Amino acid sequence: xxxxxxxxxxxxxxxxxxxxxxxxxxxxxxxxxxxxxxxxxxxxxxxxxxxxxxxxxxxxxxxxxxxxxxxxxxxxxxxxxxxxxxxxxxxxxxxxxxxxxxxxxxxxxxxxxxxxxxxxxxxxxxxxxxxxxxxxxxxxxxxxxxxxxxxxxxxxxxxxxxxxxxxxxxxxxxxxxxxxxxxxxxxxxxxxxxxxxxxxxxxxxxxxxxxxxxxxxxxxxx
Amino acid sequence: xxxxxxxxxxxxxxxxxxxxxxxxxxxxxxxxxxxxxxxxxxxxxxxxxxxxxxxxxxxxxxxxxxxxxxxxxxxxxxxxxxxxxxxxxxxxxxxxxxxxxxxxxxxxxxxxxxxxxxxxxxxxxxxxxxxxxxxxx
Numbered sequence: 001x002x003x004x005x006x007x008x009x010x011x012x013x014x015x016x017x018x019x020x021x022x023x024x025x026x027x028x029x030x031x032x033x034x035x036x037x038x039x040x041x042x043x044x045x046x047x048x049x050x051x052x053x054x055x056x057x058x059x060x061x062x063x064x065x066x067x068x069x070x071x072x073x074x075x076x077x078x079x080x081x082x083x084x085x086x087x088x089x090x091x092x093x094x095x096x097x098x099x100x101x102x103x104x105x106x107x108x109x110x111x112x113x114x115x116x117x118x119x120x121x122x123x124x125x126x127x128x129x130x131x132x133x134x135x136x137x138x139x140x141x142x143x144x145x146x147x148x149x150x151x152x153x154x155x156x157x158x159x160x161x162x163x164x165x166x167x168x169x170x171x172x173x174x175x176x177x178x179x180x181x182x183x184x185x186x187x188x189x190x191x192x193x194x195x196x197x198x199x200x201x202x203x204x205x206x207x208x209x210x211x212x213x214x215x216x217x218x219x220x221x222x
Numbered sequence: 223x224x225x226x227x228x229x230x231x232x233x234x235x236x237x238x239x240x241x242x243x244x245x246x247x248x249x250x251x252x253x254x255x256x257x258x259x260x261x262x263x264x265x266x267x268x269x270x271x272x273x274x275x276x277x278x279x280x281x282x283x284x285x286x287x288x289x290x291x292x293x294x295x296x297x298x299x300x301x302x303x304x305x306x307x308x309x310x311x312x313x314x315x316x317x318x319x320x321x322x323x324x325x326x327x328x329x330x331x332x333x334x335x336x337x338x339x340x341x342x343x344x345x346x347x348x349x350x351x352x353x354x355x356x357x358x359x
Contacts, residue, residue: 051275
């Protein structure tokens with residue numbers, strides 16, 4: 001999922017300083033799962049915005065609503081039911097949602113309530129870790145299913161580097177050396193020899209280095 | 223400057239049993255501060271962050287939660303969950319530049335006991351010291 005976390009409150013309060021009525025718009029997609037921008041978090045943010053503005057001696061009307069997702073046109077269309085009712089939307093979606101509203105509703109001011117962080121998962125309740133960098137050229141079949149692009153601090157393709165000690169990364173002992181884990185995992189499948197294969201210089205154009213990326217599926221377009 | 227605070231207490235059914243004794247008169251006789259509005263809940267674990275924030279929105283100068291001892295909650299983890307939510311509200315208040323001490327969590331034994339009243343007096347004194355809520359403009 002896309003993992004995000006709420007922006008500092010002062011930043012969000014500052015965004016809506018001149019507003020009289022705002023809609024905090026939750027997303028029931030990834031940010032609900034990572035407890036950053038679902039309906040519950042939107043309700044909390046609404047309350048905090050009212051309190052924050054009250055403390056600043058200003059009054060604001062804050063309502064809360066949610067969309068199934070904010071990354072599809074069909075759901076963004078639902079925004080039209082609130083046309084002209086709010087000075088701004090504070091979106092608790094990831095950055096994709098904020099962009100989509102901006103793209104599709106030219107007259108709607110939308111502010112981001114979250115900092116979009118990474119593609120990750122939750123192995124422990126309340127903890128999320130980065131697992132994928134969305135680089136557009138997956139090498140997981142060569143690395144035992146563990147991603148060196150996202151999970152090696154240097155995104156090395158031929159690791160580990162000389163800083164790996166006891167399976168821990170030199171940037172922080174709390175971070176596993178993913179290349180050590182790749183080695184151990186390949187070994188457990190009797191494929192440690194895969195480590196001897198030198199990965200070629202990587203073409204990063206698929207990773208966004210060639211500008212914003214786009215996928216078109218002719219079998220799905222209408 | 224002295225003022226009469228409005229304090230909201232959310233207490234679990236088990237730690238606030240004495241509030242029912244003698245139609246609530248016993249608490250009053252023990253010196254339970256009149257500034258405190260007691261809201262009994264079946265389990266503090268059910269309290270949401272929004273419930274605590276709404277109390278501030280409704281004009282409370284302070285909010286506190288009394289639940290079972292952490293290692294003896296009737297619902298196993300209810301009071302521990304409440305403590306986490308109180309901590310989240312405290313962090314949010316501090317982000318807004320408001321004293322985090324305006325929200326507190328207490329773990330107290332169940333049944334009739336003097337600590338229930340003692341903590342109420344402690345909270346009352348704390349909020350009187352802090353003054354009116356910055357949200358009451």
